[in-house]
Amino acid sequence: MFIDTHSHLYLGELQNHIPEAIKHLQDKNFSHTIQIGTSIETSQICIKLAYKYDIVRATVGVHPCEAQDIEITKIPEQIEILEQMIRNEKGKIVGIGEIGFDHYHLASDKANAAIQKERQIKWFHAQAKLAIKYNLPVIIHTRNCSKTTLEELSKS
DSSP states (O other): OEEEEEEOTTSGGGGGOHHHHHHHHHHTTEEEEEEOOOSHHHHHHHHHHHHHOTTEEEEEOOOHHHHTTSOGGGHHHHHHHHHHHHHHTTTTEEEEEEEEEESTTOOSSHHHHHHHHHHHHHHHHHHHHHHHHTTOOEEEEEESOHHHHHHHHHHO
16 A cells, blocks of 8 residues: 655646546555645645545645745735635645745845745744644755755754
């Protein structure tokens, strides 16, 4: 028995073949596939997939490449939406994520890159608090910033 711990069946060409992908996983002896949310919208899609297919479980979260473009003042309202999902869908949600840090996809000018890094940090800690509050694991994304990831993890 296997578990697919991280996939995005709702992205790209796969979104047109979800039933076939699910059947393939079942045929290959997978008991579950965890669909990873990367935004409010994709988190909702993951939950819908979890209701449609018994094999699917969902995570909810905002990926750092999404987080870096959302103003810090909007974090509380977005976190509230994620928290409502967690409270309402306890049986389907198995983690928080995909959260973390991505310094590969930052703006090319230093001033905007610094703002994006700050947003990623604020989002990470806000989502980590949700994980602690609801005793859920986090799915961490890190690219070109392992030092930042380790430093911020130690603060959470």
